[in-house]
Amino acid sequence: MDEKMSIMVVDDEEIVRESLSQWFKKYDHVVETSSSGFEALDKLEKYPFQLLFVDIKMPGMDGIELLEKVKTEYPDSMVVIITAYGSIESAVKAMKIGASDYLLKPFKPDQLSLVMERISHQKRLLLEHDYLKGRLEKISRFDNIIGQSPAMEDIFNLIPEVAQSDSSILLIGETGTGKELVAKAIHAKSRRSHLPFIAINCGALPDTLLESELFGHQKGVFTGATQARKGFLEVVSGGTLFLDEIGEISPKMQIDLLRVLEEKKITSIGSREPVDVDFRLISATSQDLGKGITDGSFREDFFYRINVIMIDIPPLKKRKEDIPLLIQHFLEKYGHETTKKVDRVTRDAMELLKRYDWPGNVRELENAVERAVVLSQSRTLGIKDFAFLRSSPAPLSRPLSLQEVEKQHIQQILEEYDWNVTQASKALEINRVTLHKKIKRFNLERRP
Amino acid sequence: MSSKKRLVGVVPLGEVPEIALKVIAAHISGYLNLSVQILPPLEHPEYALDEKRFQYNAGIILKAFESKRFKDYDKVIGVLNLDLFIPIFTHVFGEAKQGGKFALVSLFRLRKNPDGSPSPSSLTYERAAKVALHELGHLFNLLHCREKNCLMHFSGGIQDLDETPIYLCRYCSTFLKDRLFRQSDNEESLKKLDKIPLNLLSSKERFRQ
Secondary structure, three states: OOOOOEEEEEOOOHHHHHHHHHHHHOOOOEEEEEOOHHHHHHHHHHOOOOEEEEEOOOOOOOHHHHHHHHHHHOOOOEEEEEEEOOOHHHHHHHHHHOOOEEEEEOEOHHHHHHHHHHHHHHHHHHHHHHHHHHHHHHHHOOOOOOOOOHHHHHHHHHHHHHHOOOOOEEEEOOOOOOHHHHHHHHHHHOOOOOOOEEEEEHHHOOHHHHHHHHHEEOOOOOOOOOOOEEOHHHHOOOOEEEEEOHHHOOHHHHHHHHHHHHHOEEOOEOOOOOEEOOOEEEEEEOOOHHHHHHHOOOOHHHHHHHOOEEEEOOOHHHOHHHHHHHHHHHHHHHHHHHOOOOOEEOHHHHHHHHHOOOOOHHHHHHHHHHHHHHHOOOOEEOHHHHHHHHOOOOOOOOOOOHHHHHHHHHHHHHHHOOOOHHHHHHHHOOOHHHHHHHHHHOOOOOOO | OOOOOOOEEEEEEOOOOHHHHHHHHHHHHHHHOOOEEEOOOEOOOHHHEEOOOOEEEHHHHHHHHOOOOOOOOOEEEEEEOOOEEOOOEOOEOEEEOOOOOEEEEEOHHHHEOOOOOEOOHHHHHHHHHHHHHHHHHHHOOOOOOOOOOOOOOOOOOHHHHHHOOOOOOHHHHHHHHHHHHHHOOOHHHHHHHOOOOOOOOHHHHHHHO
């Protein structure tokens, strides 16, 4: 037994619980005991025990039933079954269901030591397996793009195909759908993968600054240009340039970029010497560029130039089947980053998250999970942990009156405290009678 | 002896050879530099007999110890010539609650070699001393050690016990020294503790002489 483990002993006999936990404490393991299967499941909900020692014969829920539940809901927890002589069949059944080992009561002290050594070995193998699986997934899939919906599968299939060519790609999708991740995946799968990937958000830079960033400038051509600087179109040399929010760039910049794409040459600001450039362009937009073409703000010839291949990334509300997978991914990510053992979401909370429209798409979902993980006191996230989603303010068409704001705020607090008036009144710092009056006056009701 | 603080009591339960008690006391005193006193025998623990197993329940005996008057002793080790068990195990050589006050040592299974042949008394008492020091280690909060060459390594059978040395590894000896240091409120013993070479490899040889 090398490393410290979190162990739960589940047995209806106190003397067995006491004996085993005393023994494990002598190895510095973290030990918890439960006198029934129900109590064990309650504790597993709150804390991820690595190993359970479960007695087969228990009133209420027997050891086999508990083992089945643990293996279904907490497959990472290992289970050792303890059974009395004469119930070997149960031990065999337990092994078939997924028990890691079994012990016949009473056992020799060194048998328990051997079982613990085997468990330790299994644990090491599982860790190694998880690590290698993770590495393999990173190599064969696209890092951080998560999805198993048909729409995402199409994109996964498309990425390696389009990565092989040098054609310009236009990614279309709402904000937060992961356009930059797709662009990075295309770059990673392309022959340019060992060369730079440079991402620029065109919407975040004023036109003159964007021009300077892309084309570079000579020393002294404008105030503050204290030294010559190469533009990203030159710096990217051989790599991939990702221009996000391409719909935001000015018509002049569209012409300049069009010329670069046709001639593969750039001239930096203040210079007369053109420089050869080589890059693959991937653009992205959350706007309707067709509308821009119609109203004249977006050049049609530039559109066709950047839109040789178009990839439409669906919003999260159109691929809700990916939500559980994304949540699991973000739980692992933030569980690791925050070192908090939060690895589950209750069914109710999952339903809520699936029902929600996610206007901010995957980015909003990621932020929601991160916030819930950071604030959670338990290993399982419930509806309360995502209460802030229901209170997200809708875009306003007109300013709210003070009374409307008060009404909305009271409703939100009541929902957060599950309509517990005492707790809600404390949070609002008013007395319960006043809160009851306000509920009546505003005609507030529990939201479905 | 009288100038030392009475720290550890060694108490026989029922009939136990006096030599066994003396060997255990000498080892505790010699290896850990603690004061040891052999106490008058307690009654045979009939109350702890499990009639189905014909063995004595160590947990019940330890619980009974709590009602005895041992307030002058920091730790008490009960020695028996009976077959001990705890409910999950077929048997135990000794038993102690981690960080507790009372421990038990059974001579019953120490008299036979792994092949079933009777062992010489000297070897039986050496084993008893190892079990006593090991259990005393638990009373001072030492954990089972993964180092095979350490007295605190778990011994499941007689062969393991014979292969286990009577000295502590460097880590456990440092830990024990720290525990003893903290628990001692006697200026004199603090000074002495500072000089204890707990990790003397030569102590094994010293024991054999």
